[in-house]
Amino acid sequence: xxxxxxxxxxxxxxDSTISFETGKLxxxxxxxxxxxxxxxxxxxxxTIGGLRDVDFLPLTVDVEERMxxxxxxxGSFFRREGKSSEKATLTARMIDxxxxxxxxxxxxxxxxxxAMPMSVDGVNPYDILAMNGxxxxxxxxxxxxxxxxxxxxxxxxxxxxxxxxxxxxxxxxDLDLIVAGTDExxxxxxxxxxxxxxxxxxxxxxxxxGEIKKLTAAMQELQEKAGKEKYQVDVKEIDAGLLxxxxxxxxxxxxxxxxxEGKLERYEAIDRVKDEVVAKYAPEAGDEDAVAAxxxxxxxxxxxxxxxxxxxxxxxxxxxxxxxxxxxxxxxETEVDISPRVxxxxxxxxxxxxxxxxxxxxxxxxxxRIDTLGLVTTKRFWHHYxxxxxxxxxxxxxxxxxxxxxxxxxLAERALAATIxxxxxxxYVIRVVSETLESNGSSSMGSVCASxxxxxxxxxxxxxxxxxxxxxxxxxxxDYIVLTDIAGVEDHxxxxxxxxxxxxxxxxALQMDIKITGVTFDxxxxxxxxxxxxxxxxxxxxxxxxxxxxxxxxxxAPAIESIKIDPEKIGAVIGKGGETIRGMCEEFExxxxxxxxxxxxxxxxxxxxVDGVVQRITSMTKEAEIGDRYESxxxxxxxxxxAFVELVKGTDGLLHISNVKPGERxxxxxxxxxxxxxxxxxxxxxxxxxxxxxxRLTEDPSVAGKSPEELAQIxxxxxxRRNGGDRDRGRGRDRGGRGRERERR
Numbered sequence: 001x002x003x004x005x006x007x008x009x010x011x012x013x014x015d016s017t018i019s020f021e022t023g024k025l026x027x028x029x030x031x032x033x034x035x036x037x038x039x040x041x042x043x044x045x046x047t048i049g050g051l052r053d054v055d056f057l058p059l060t061v062d063v064e065e066r067m068x069x070x071x072x073x074x075g076s077f078f079r080r081e082g083k084s085s086e087k088a089t090l091t092a093r094m095i096d097x098x099x100x101x102x103x104x105x106x107x108x109x110x111x112x113x114x115a116m117p118m119s120v121d122g123v124n125p126y127d128i129l130a131m132n133g134x135x136x137x138x139x140x141x142x143x144x145x146x147x148x149x150x151x152x153x154x155x156x157x158x159x160x161x162x163x164x165x166x167x168x169x170x171x172x173x174d175l176d177l178i179v180a181g182t183d184e185x186x187x188x189x190x191x192x193x194x195x196x197x198x199x200x201x202x203x204x205x206x207x208x209x210g211e212i213k214k215l216t217a218a219m220q221e222l223q224e225k226a227g228k229e230k231y232q233v234d235v236k237e238i239d240a241g242l243l244x245x246x247x248x249x250x251x252x253x254x255x256x257x258x259x260x261e262g263k264l265e266r267y268e269a270i271d272r273v274k275d276e277v278v279a280k281y282a283p284e285a286g287d288e289d290a291v292a293a294x295x296x297x298x299x300x301x302x303x304x305x306x307x308x309x310x311x312x313x314x315x316x317x318x319x320x321x322x323x324x325x326x327x328x329x330x331x332x333e334t335e336v337d338i339s340p341r342v343x344x345x346x347x348x349x350x351x352x353x354x355x356x357x358x359x360x361x362x363x364x365x366x367x368x369r370i371d372t373l374g375l376v377t378t379k380r381f382w383h384h385y386x387x388x389x390x391x392x393x394x395x396x397x398x399x400x401x402x403x404x405x406x407x408x409x410x411l412a413e414r415a416l417a418a419t420i421x422x423x424x425x426x427x428y429v430i431r432v433v434s435e436t437l438e439s440n441g442s443s444s445m446g447s448v449c450a451s452x453x454x455x456x457x458x459x460x461x462x463x464x465x466x467x468x469x470x471x472x473x474x475x476x477x478x479d480y481i482v483l484t485d486i487a488g489v490e491d492h493x494x495x496x497x498x499x500x501x502x503x504x505x506x507x508x509a510l511q512m513d514i515k516i517t518g519v520t521f522d523x524x525x526x527x528x529x530x531x532x533x534x535x536x537x538x539x540x541x542x543x544x545x546x547x548x549x550x551x552x553x554x555x556x557a558p559a560i561e562s563i564k565i566d567p568e569k570i571g572a573v574i575g576k577g578g579e580t581i582r583g584m585c586e587e588f589e590x591x592x593x594x595x596x597x598x599x600x601x602x603x604x605x606x607x608x609x610v611d612g613v614v615q616r617i618t619s620m621t622k623e624a625e626i627g628d629r630y631e632s633x634x635x636x637x638x639x640x641x642x643a644f645v646e647l648v649k650g651t652d653g654l655l656h657i658s659n660v661k662p663g664e665r666x667x668x669x670x671x672x673x674x675x676x677x678x679x680x681x682x683x684x685x686x687x688x689x690x691x692x693x694x695x696r697l698t699e700d701p702s703v704a705g706k707s708p709e710e711l712a713q714i715x716x717x718x719x720x721r722r723n724g725g726d727r728d729r730g731r732g733r734d735r736g737g738r739g740r741e742r743e744r745r
Contacts, residue, residue: 004023004024006021006022006024007021007022007023007226008020008021009218009221009225010218013152013163013164013211013214013215014152014162014164015163016038018035018037018129018132019036019037020132020133020218021033021034021035022136023226026045029047029141030045030141030142030228031047031136031137031138031140031141031228033136033222035129035130035133037124037129038123039119039121039124040119040121040123040124040126040129041118041119041129042117042118042129042130043118044113044115044116044133044134044136044137045112045114046113046134046137046141047112047114048109048111048231049110050109050110051110052108053108054108055296057108057111058108058109059099059100059103059111059113060113061092061093061112061115062084062092062115063084063088063092063095063114063130064084064088064115065081065084065085065087065116066081066116066117067081067371069117069119070373072373076371085372087373087374088372089406089407090127091127091131093407094127094131094188095134097180098131098149098151098188099134099135099149101187102146102147102182103145104146104233105235106235107233109231115133115134122167123167124167125153125170125374127178128152128153131151131178132149136222139223140222141227141228142229143231144232144233147182147184148216148223149180149182149187149216150181150183150211150213150216151179151180151215152164152179152208152211153177154179154204154205154207154208155169155173155175155176156193156200157172157174161175161203161204161207163211167374174193175191175194175200175201175204176191176192176193177193177201177204177208177510178190179209179212181209181212183217184517185514185518185519186208186209186212186512186519188512189512190511190512191510191511192415192417192418192508193502193507193509194506195503195505195508196506196507197507198525198532201507201510201528202521202524202525205521205524238300239301242297242298243304243305245281246281246305249280250277251305253273253276254305255309256269257270257273258313259321262352263487264393273302274302277302278302281294281298282294282295282297310493311474311476311494314483315474315479316476316479318481320490321487321490326481326482326483326484326530327484327533329350329469329484329485329537329538330351330353330487332348332349332350332538333348333349334347334349334449334546336453336546337457339356341556342554342556343359343360343458343554343557344358344454344455344457344458345357345358345457346450346456346545346546347450348449348453349438350442350449351440351441351485351487352440352441353436353438353439353440353441353446354438354439354446355434355437355443356435356437357433357434357435357447357454358432358433358454359430359431359432359451359454359455359458360430360431361430361458361553361557362558363428363429363591363593363603364428364429367379367380367429368380368382368429380423380429380430381413381416381430382430382431383409383431383434383447384433385405385408385412385443385444386401387436388435391438391439392439411499411501411511412451412468412501415501415502415508415509416452416508418463419452419462419463419466419503419508420460424562426460426461427560427562427601428460428558428560430455430460432451434446434447434451439488441470441485441487441488442468442485444468444499445467448468448501449466449467449538452465452466452467452542453465453542453545453546456548456550458550458553458554458557459549459551459553463503464505465503465504465539465542465548467535467539468538469485469501469534470486470498470500471483471486471497471500471530471531471534472490472495473494473495473496473527474493474494475495480523482523482530484533495514495519496512496514496516497512498510498511498524498527498531499511499512500528500531501535504539558605559606559607559610560601560603561601561602562599562600562602563599563600563602563614563617564597564598564599565621566598566621567597569598569621570594570596570598571650572620572621572650573600573617573621574594580620584613584616584617588604588610588612589609590604591603591604600617602614620648620649620650621648622648624686624693625686625708626684626685626686626708626711626712627683627707628647629681629683630648630681630683631680631698632678632680633647633680633681634646634677634678635677635678636652636675637675638669638670640669641657642654642655642656642659642669643655643657643660643669645679645695647683647693652693653681653693654692654693656694659696659700660673660697662699662700663701680698681697681698682697682700682703682711683695683711684712684714685712
């Protein structure tokens with residue numbers, strides 16, 4: 001009999017079963033659940049640490065990939081997992097965003113959620129299971145989270161919506177939508193698409209919410225069967241009298257400060273009012289600890305009044321802090337070619353948010369290798385995002401990208417990916433980097449706009465320009481307002497951050513975080529409609545600087561050309577031991593990639609060098625035709641009946657003895673030619689059946705100026721054999737020998 005007291009519940013989601021099991025693994029965690037679908041299993045733990053004296057929620061979320069889960073060994077030098085992959089980081093963010101708002105106010109215990117994929121089958125992605133498992137682990141732990149959070153992926157494949165589509169189909173999806181929510185409302189949306197309509201997004205959200213309700217019901221069942229008693233949280237209420245006094249004495253001063261134009265100037269004006277309030281209601285005299293506690297209380301009261309004042313002004317009075325209308329976008333300025341040496345650059349400024357995007361093009365050898373648990377192993381297009389502290393007027397450490405930077409870069413990448421040409425039509429690797437130079441709201445959507453312009457400036461033949469806009473929501477009771485192009489304060493104090501990116505025809509990326517449960521589908525419909533109008537406006541502004549991809553690449557970009565040859569001639573291009581291809585790479589400063597199907601891609605610093613390589617390869621692999629002329633062709637062997645001449649590597653022709661000196665009889669070829677001589681020859685005979693190529697000297701009067709048809713009538717008097725480099729020393733020599741014997745007799 002097992003000593004484990006295992007509890008297991010299931011939910012039928014789409015065409016698959018998702019199970020939640022607890023009681024066997026990681027029992028010392030505050031809550032541990034194994035989530036399984038197919039052969040993909042994820043261990044999720046929720047652990048409560050010590051109580052911290054902080055004024056924020058000390059929650060951390062980690063996703064720990066283990067390569068053994070997919071039967072792989074890490075590709076690093078040490079053959080051990082290092083820092084989290086981008087996939088793991090993005091999954092951790094998707095776990096954190098919908099769950100964080102559900103923690104009770106005043107929860108200051110150190111809390112950690114860890115998701116570790118134990119087995120990955122390549123069919124059921126681990127990210128959805130990890131998102132559900134995190135909420136299930138919290139459900140059975142003592143953490144008093146208000147609601148359970150379910151997560152589901154909705155794909156659109158061949159015109160139909162599919163719930164949790166298999167991983168091998170993800171590259172073919174027209175819509176890849178991840179939705180998380182409670183049984184009452186949707187809390188988070190993450191999507192990439194090839195250009196879907198707003199109506200399709202709403203339909204997919206409706207389907208997703210129906211599946212989410214099944215998952216949260218299973219979590220509730222698990223909690224009832226195996227859950228631990230929840231902690232109680234005492235929330236300290238702010239003194240109502242203090243709130244009333246501050247409003248009476250400084251309410252109008254706060255309203256005036258909020259109306260200050262300019263983000264930094266507004267913050268400074270509000271801080272001055274706050275300092276006055278703290279000085280008035282928290283005097284310095286008295287016990288040090290008591291003074292500090294009083295200052296914290298007064299500061300919290302002021303922050304509450306500030307939030308309430310701004311929210312009511314927006315939602316009830318319809319007055320935004322910067323005076324804009326609810327659907328008004330801040331002034332936009334656009335410019336391209338900012339950085340002279342990069343392959344494409346663009347500057348996008350919207351209000352006090354400014355993004356500089358730069359494009360670098362590389363050869364296919366520079367594609368990104370992906371060493372994760374997923375099926376995708378390489379990428380040829382990616383987008384990076386940087387957010388230095390100076391962009392918000394702060395000084396701070398710069399020690400590599402943070403999770404937020406990775407998330408914003410991935411969002412912009414999804415928005416642009418649908419417009420990137422395939423490798424066959426544009427054989428480059430593409431990297432885009434967005435530098436946030438100033439920020440006051442939605443720098444990620446500014447990155448989409450700047451990067452789309454930079455790609456066009458670089459000459460990347462994108463299918464359409466892409467723009468992005470961030471929508472917000474302030475809801476006070478029954479009053480609410482949907483805001484277009486939210487600024488930082490509206491994002492911080494608002495109830496929704498809804499980022500929508502796309503072309504003029506459809507949505508390519510979407511990210512939504514909702515902090516309240518009262519957001520209806522009507523509100524989402526309004527937000528999508530306003531976002532559509534805002535996107536069209538921004539696309540028009542972008543077109544003022546660049547209205548389509550440039551026809552030519554930057555002169556600083558590597559030149560690339562792709563040609564196709566007969567696969568049987570690949571050996572001639574590569575040469576013995578790679579000698580030929582290495583020689584061309586050195587001579588033309590080029591990189592040459594050869595595929596098994598005969599596709600050859602040539603990369604070089606300039607177009608002239610690329611043309612040289614292509615011409616060389618073409619001449620090496622081209623079938624000889626009557627009329628072809630070869631300059632400085634090398635004599636490789638002389639015989640009694642003529643001279644073999646190397647036309648290209650591996651292909652020889654025969655210059656018959658009767659033609660080695662036009663108009664004169666020659667007793668011996670060696671009297672005129674020697675091995676190593678360079679001569680100009682013209683092809684006058686091609687016998688493919690017998691593998692013979694006949695030549696005459698280009699200077700021969702009987703050849704000069706003749707058309708291929710006329711040359712075909714001339715013939716050569718004899719021929720050479722095409723044999724991949726071996727000389728026709730057998731039958732050709734015998735034929736010549738017998739001919740001389742007959743002549744002597």
